[in-house]
Structures are given as C-alpha cells and as structure tokens.
Amino acid sequence: MENTQATQLSRIQESLRQLLAKNVLHGSQKLPSERALSVLFSTTRITLKEALSALEIEGVIYRESRRGWFVCPARLIYNPLSRCHFHQLVNDQQRNAKTQVLAVHTQFADAQQSKLLGLAKRSEIYCIERLRYVDNRPVLYVQNCLISALFPNILKQDLSQSLTQLYQQQYGYQTLRSRFEVTLCGANKQVADALHLAQGQQVLKICRVNYQQQGTIIDCEFEYWRPDAVIITIDSHEG
Amino acid sequence: MENTQATQLSRIQESLRQLLAKNVLHGSQKLPSERALSVLFSTTRITLKEALSALEIEGVIYRESRRGWFVCPARLIYNPLSRCHFHQLVNDQQRNAKTQVLAVHTQFADAQQSKLLGLAKRSEIYCIERLRYVDNRPVLYVQNCLISALFPNILKQDLSQSLTQLYQQQYGYQTLRSRFEVTLCGANKQVADALHLAQGQQVLKICRVNYQQQGTIIDCEFEYWRPDAVIITIDSHEG
DNA sequence: TTACTTAACTGACCTAGTCCAGAGGAAATG
DNA sequence: CATTTCCTCTGGACTAGGTCAGTTAAGTAA
Structure with a gap:
C-alpha cells in the first residue's frame, strides 16, 4: 500500500x-x-x-x-464441525458438486492410520479414495479409513454418496464428535495428479477422526484441499 | 515415493x-x-x-x-477453540513465549472491521498490534480491535499480557463463544516486516470474533501466523 | 562505554535463453 | 464409428550469470 x-x-x-x-x-x-x-x-x-x-x-x-x-472462482466456505455433507454444503452455496470414487481397497493400517484409529499396527482397514469437484473443478482429494470389522460389505455400496449418511442409515453410527488437525504440506504424486497440481505443490491437509455415540472411533479421514478453493470457518456454538 | x-x-x-x-x-x-x-x-x-x-x-x-x-523447530499445536492464552499454551509445550506490543491506536473501523464487529462504518475502535515469539522467533502478528466504548482506559494497561485475562479481570467480560475463519494470504509490509518475511510471502490468517455471556461481541482479532510454525487442532468437545 | 561508520554477506529481484514431458485436439487409421 | 497416432501448446525443470537492498558484525571515533 x-x-x-x-x-x-x-x-x-x-x-x-x-x-x-x-x-x-x-x-x-x-x-x-x-x-x-x-x-x-x-x-x-x-x-x-x-x-x-x-x-x-x-x-x-x-x-x-x-x-x-x-x-479463482469464489471460495467454498467450509465448516468442518458442521454435520453437513459435501453435496449439501456445495449446493447451499449455489455451486455444483460431484464426487468420483477413485479407488477402494482393503489394506493393513500404516503408522499414521493406526495411530489415529487407535489400532494395533497391521490391523485390517478399508480405504476409500475419492475426488470431489466444485463446478467441475477438482478441489478435494479424500481418503477415508474405516475399521473393516465395523463395516461389513460397505465396499459394495454406492460410495459416491455421503459416507456420513451411509454410516448412519446402514450401520446406525452417528458422528457426535470429531477431532481434526489442519496443516499445509506438499502434494504427493497421487494427490497432485488428482487435483491437477504439480508434485510438491502446496495443499491444505485436514486429518480428521470421527467418534460415534459411545465415544468409539468410526473412521478417520485425510482431506487434501486445493488451498485456493476453500475458507475454513469454525463456530464454537456448533461444536 | x-x-x-x-x-x-x-x-x-x-x-x-x-x-x-x-x-x-x-x-x-x-x-x-x-x-x-x-x-x-x-x-x-x-x-x-x-x-x-x-x-x-x-x-x-x-x-x-x-x-x-x-x-524448522517443532510446530506449536494451537487450538483456537480452547480458552487457553498464548503464554500458557506455549509453556505447556515446553517452549518459551514472549509478547511485544508494537502499536496501540484509536481509529475508525474500516470495512472489514466494522463488518466483523457489527458496527456502523466509522465507529471508534481501539487497535492493539502485538508480535508474539516462540523461543525468540517471531511467529504471530496479532491485531485486536475493540469497541472503545466497552473498554474505558484499557490502553493504559499492560497490554503484553493476555487480553482475554484482562477483559475478564478488569471488565468482567468472559469469552463464551467465538467464530473464526482460517485462510492463506500474502503478507503485507507491516506483517512481513514483523515476522521477518519478504512482502507477499504466505501467511496463515485467522480472523476471529469473540462473544461474551450475553452473546454480544467483545472484540475481533486478526492473527497472522508463520505457516511453518503452527498446527491447528480442533476438538468439537471443547467448543 | 556508547554511538556511528563501514564493509561483507545475505536473500530478493532480474535478464536471456534451452530442453523436457504432459495435455489435448486434429488428423490418420482400422 | 472408434481408436490411435501425431503435432502443437502448455507449464516444469534447468543453465549462467548480474544487480539491489536490508542485515549484521567488526571497527572506529567521541
């Protein structure tokens, strides 16, 4: 100035x-x-x-x-504390949402995953990798990790819809509490390719753990956002 | 990989x-x-x-x-929802905290400030600009904006301590709710100089509004963090 | 001791190019 | 009609320097 x-x-x-x-x-x-x-x-x-x-x-x-x-189009206003799922969130802001399932596989939890999920190392988990679009632009790469024992047959469901909704309607699990961390980091090849970034470019990473009624863990989630596409808002009232 | x-x-x-x-x-x-x-x-x-x-x-x-x-030294883990003030937060993580008051002035609220504070434009506010250090490294530039009418004589107090504490002890205002936004932006000259950045380098900006018991606004705050110095954590329980 | 000057050192800012690999459309091919 | 091939356009990655303006510490004078 x-x-x-x-x-x-x-x-x-x-x-x-x-x-x-x-x-x-x-x-x-x-x-x-x-x-x-x-x-x-x-x-x-x-x-x-x-x-x-x-x-x-x-x-x-x-x-x-x-x-x-x-x-840059207008940023998405994203409140990670709200129970609102992605498609509704986007639609509420007069934008167009799309979700693409990239990969689904069963694997053993790595160090970071087993730590967040509170599991012994090499426990079996399901991993769901999805790419989310706003107005046809890929803005969010998400990996959901669930303890396989808690979600029989979930991989046969339609996973392009809201997982939160699926957890509740099919398995009766409701997210009552969540904890998360927000950091910046460089995109690895997987994330970079999906979001049309060059490897090593900056992404906003949100690691989240969701807990159900009894306080036990439902799943953990790794969100990688294009940093230009989002504003994070928090209201302590909605916690 | x-x-x-x-x-x-x-x-x-x-x-x-x-x-x-x-x-x-x-x-x-x-x-x-x-x-x-x-x-x-x-x-x-x-x-x-x-x-x-x-x-x-x-x-x-x-x-x-x-x-x-x-x-990079270890990052500070920062929970913007916790009522914990800066010095305590830092000490709890076995680090050394320091706060320096850079400037204090009375001014008319600009567009962004009056919007956040819910004021008519050109209302009188107090602005307190401070620089916070962790282990002698400047990591956070904060600007607090308060409605002057609510805080008589506050500019004569020692402002290097916790403002939250000052609000409560001297004026009986307690922060019961806060709303905030997290974004990335380029540092302006003021912020860049204070944090030893070059102009235009990236900073993590947190805009926060604090509300007291009756739901009325106490103050708003603009935090500019060195992005490498912090990890933001949120727990919906503590909201 | 204290204040000021100086000079070396630092990243910030800038020029002028080359070569490479992925993206995407158009044309050729089956 | 569908697929593949190819060619053009894009940013990504690289070389080889020079100039400018703050930072800092050592030295010098009051």
Whole structure:
C-alpha cells in the first residue's frame, strides 16, 4: 500500500490484477500462457512466473499443471464441525458438486492410520479414495479409513454418496464428535495428479477422526484441499 | 515415493534432507547461504532456490528475509477453540513465549472491521498490534480491535499480557463463544516486516470474533501466523 | 562505554535463453 | 464409428550469470 516502489514484479502484479478486474466474466477463465504474458510485459518467464506465484498465494489465480493459469472462482466456505455433507454444503452455496470414487481397497493400517484409529499396527482397514469437484473443478482429494470389522460389505455400496449418511442409515453410527488437525504440506504424486497440481505443490491437509455415540472411533479421514478453493470457518456454538 | 526419477531438483532436496538429518543439534539452525549451497550441489541459484522453496512448503525449513534459511523447530499445536492464552499454551509445550506490543491506536473501523464487529462504518475502535515469539522467533502478528466504548482506559494497561485475562479481570467480560475463519494470504509490509518475511510471502490468517455471556461481541482479532510454525487442532468437545 | 561508520554477506529481484514431458485436439487409421 | 497416432501448446525443470537492498558484525571515533 504505502511506499510500494514500482519494482518490476509489483508492476506486473498490478497490471494482471487490472487485467483480471476486466475479465470478471466467469470464474475459472484461462489466462494467456506464461510465454505470451512475459512478452506482453516485456520481462522474463522466470520473473513473470514469480508474479503469477505471488497472485497464486493471494488466492487470485490458480494453476493447473501443464494446463495453464486460471482465475479463482469464489471460495467454498467450509465448516468442518458442521454435520453437513459435501453435496449439501456445495449446493447451499449455489455451486455444483460431484464426487468420483477413485479407488477402494482393503489394506493393513500404516503408522499414521493406526495411530489415529487407535489400532494395533497391521490391523485390517478399508480405504476409500475419492475426488470431489466444485463446478467441475477438482478441489478435494479424500481418503477415508474405516475399521473393516465395523463395516461389513460397505465396499459394495454406492460410495459416491455421503459416507456420513451411509454410516448412519446402514450401520446406525452417528458422528457426535470429531477431532481434526489442519496443516499445509506438499502434494504427493497421487494427490497432485488428482487435483491437477504439480508434485510438491502446496495443499491444505485436514486429518480428521470421527467418534460415534459411545465415544468409539468410526473412521478417520485425510482431506487434501486445493488451498485456493476453500475458507475454513469454525463456530464454537456448533461444536 | 514411487518412480521418483532422479531429477536435479529432487536430488538436491534429498541431499538437503540428509544434511538436515545430521544437523539435528538445535532447531532454528542456519543453513549455508543459497550461493554456497548452489556451488555445493553444482547447480544454479534459481534451481537451488526452488529446492529450498519445496522444502519450505513441506515445512522442513523456513526463511527469514535477507537473513537466511533455517531448520524448522517443532510446530506449536494451537487450538483456537480452547480458552487457553498464548503464554500458557506455549509453556505447556515446553517452549518459551514472549509478547511485544508494537502499536496501540484509536481509529475508525474500516470495512472489514466494522463488518466483523457489527458496527456502523466509522465507529471508534481501539487497535492493539502485538508480535508474539516462540523461543525468540517471531511467529504471530496479532491485531485486536475493540469497541472503545466497552473498554474505558484499557490502553493504559499492560497490554503484553493476555487480553482475554484482562477483559475478564478488569471488565468482567468472559469469552463464551467465538467464530473464526482460517485462510492463506500474502503478507503485507507491516506483517512481513514483523515476522521477518519478504512482502507477499504466505501467511496463515485467522480472523476471529469473540462473544461474551450475553452473546454480544467483545472484540475481533486478526492473527497472522508463520505457516511453518503452527498446527491447528480442533476438538468439537471443547467448543 | 556508547554511538556511528563501514564493509561483507545475505536473500530478493532480474535478464536471456534451452530442453523436457504432459495435455489435448486434429488428423490418420482400422 | 472408434481408436490411435501425431503435432502443437502448455507449464516444469534447468543453465549462467548480474544487480539491489536490508542485515549484521567488526571497527572506529567521541
């Protein structure tokens, strides 16, 4: 704001911001290529890339690996404490939701999983990996880990719907309490590919453990969000 | 993990990781300079910088603007729902806390502030800007905004202590409910300087509104955390 | 002792390119 | 009509430097 001496970088950023202000047409609009922009601003691709990265940090634009740069649509307001499931949450914000089941498998719990689930190492669990879209843009990669003994035949159900709902309707488990951690980390190949990121790009990770009526654990969940796609809100009343 | 073909970047990262593994001496240890490292790995400064940035995203190292790169100490586990104040929180995790009052002033609420506080625009508020340290490292820039009418003479108190405690002991206001938002954004000059970041580097922003017994607003708070310094945890039980 | 100056060192910022691999559409092929 | 092949466009990864502006510590003068 004050004393912003017109460095090349900030000049490019300002120009891009103005360029974006005009193109308010639709979110997810594609920007010109890095090469084209570097010519337009008569600078190097490296410098231009830095300007784009800065705007990415601000949450104004986002990138898709080898696909280009796009204008950020409005963020999803996400309250991890609310019992509201994904599709309802998205619809309530006048957006379009889609869930794709990527993989489903039975495996032995690794260190992190068995710790969160309070299991002995090498206990058998079900893993459900799903990709969630908002307005056709992949924004969330989720892995649900459930203790297989508690959920007979669940892998035969339709897993593209809300799992919370499935737990309650088919098995009578209700989530009454949840604990979670929010961190930033780099995306591994699996997550990066699904979210159209480059490997190592930043994602918002939420590790969550859900407890049922009796205080016993239902499942744990690893959510990997595109950091530009979401705002997390918490209200202590809704806890 | 799988099929990570040895690209230059990943080779540097791996070497640095091993280098870090040896230097477990003390957190906050300084790395050699970018120039020295680029010679050591026989690569360019740009490439090396990218490797460092990737490790920064992973939360392994952090940078201080024009001061160098350092090994990340253990993160602070922070539960924004708990009533626990900063110094206690930090001490409970066997760390050393310090609070520095940067500025205190009376002003008219801007758009964001008056919206959060539920005030008419241009109402008078007090703003308290403070910098919090963990083990002598600045990790949190906080701005508290209070409705001046509710807090007569508060600016004359010792503001380096817990404000929550001050509210309760001097004014009888108790925080019974709080709402907050977690986002990522770029640091402005003020925040960047205080946290030893470069302007535009990423910070974790938490906007919080505190309510007292009767459900009326006590204050709102803007927290800017070094993203590498903290893990946010929430337990719905403690809400 | 205290204040000021200086000089070395640091990351931040910048130029000017090359080569590579994935994405995606168009054309050729079965 | 469906599949595959190919070619173009994209960002990702890399080289090889230079300049600029804060940080810091050592040295110097009051």
